[in-house]
Amino acid sequence: MSTRKLIILTTIFIIFFCAWCRSIIRNDDKYNSLFKNHIRFSGKIVSLNVSGNHAYGIIRIKVEKTNTNAFTDSIHSAVFPYKIKEGYAEFYGYVPVTTKTGYDILLDSDKRILEIYDHEKNISTSGVNVSFESDNIMFVNRHTMFK
Structure with a gap:
């Protein structure tokens, strides 16, 4: 595999990984807010x-x-x-x-x-x-x- 293809694939992987992590953090924030109910x-x-x-x-x-x-x-x-x-x-x-x-x-x-x-x-x-x-x-x- 050429160096250029490897760089492109690595970049795509990093972008998808960052998007996935961001969605997890949003979900965690959403569920964490449910706990602030003073119970x-x-x-x-x-x-x-x-x-x-x-x-x-x-x-x-x-x-x-x-x-x-x-x-x-x-x-x-x-x-x-x-x-x-x-x-x-x-x-x-x-x-x-x-x-x-x-x-x-x-x-x-x-x-x-x-x-x-x-x-x-x-x-x-x-x-x-x-x-x-x-x-x-x-x-x-x-x-x-x-x-």
């Missing part, structure tokens, strides 16, 4: 359901304290990381292996964090993210209590 809740973990996909799962929570009684945001082709309804909430995301029923949980959407406590001791702090993986979407659709 905060805490409660006790009543059940865990972990999939076989990298510890992704559902944490069911008996809500003890919240600033909203209901929240069910839906995103086409994705799973928003939590729902709240009728005194219960579900968190959809990474479930740390040390998590047990009865532990306390706190979710702060604006900060995009989920904290899990055993009494006063912090067991885990993790990020709160939208999932686009089809396996995770199907898992949540099959196992959510909010149907």
Whole structure:
């Protein structure tokens, strides 16, 4: 292959790669703005359901304290990381292996964090993210209590 063809192909590749990265950043900005909704809740973990996909799962929570009684945001082709309804909430995301029923949980959407406590001791702090993986979407659709 001539040097000129190689330069042209490399330039085309770089242009497409930059366009692809730009579209990902736009989508991230769009979904990140959904988290600035001032939702905060805490409660006790009543059940865990972990999939076989990298510890992704559902944490069911008996809500003890919240600033909203209901929240069910839906995103086409994705799973928003939590729902709240009728005194219960579900968190959809990474479930740390040390998590047990009865532990306390706190979710702060604006900060995009989920904290899990055993009494006063912090067991885990993790990020709160939208999932686009089809396996995770199907898992949540099959196992959510909010149907």
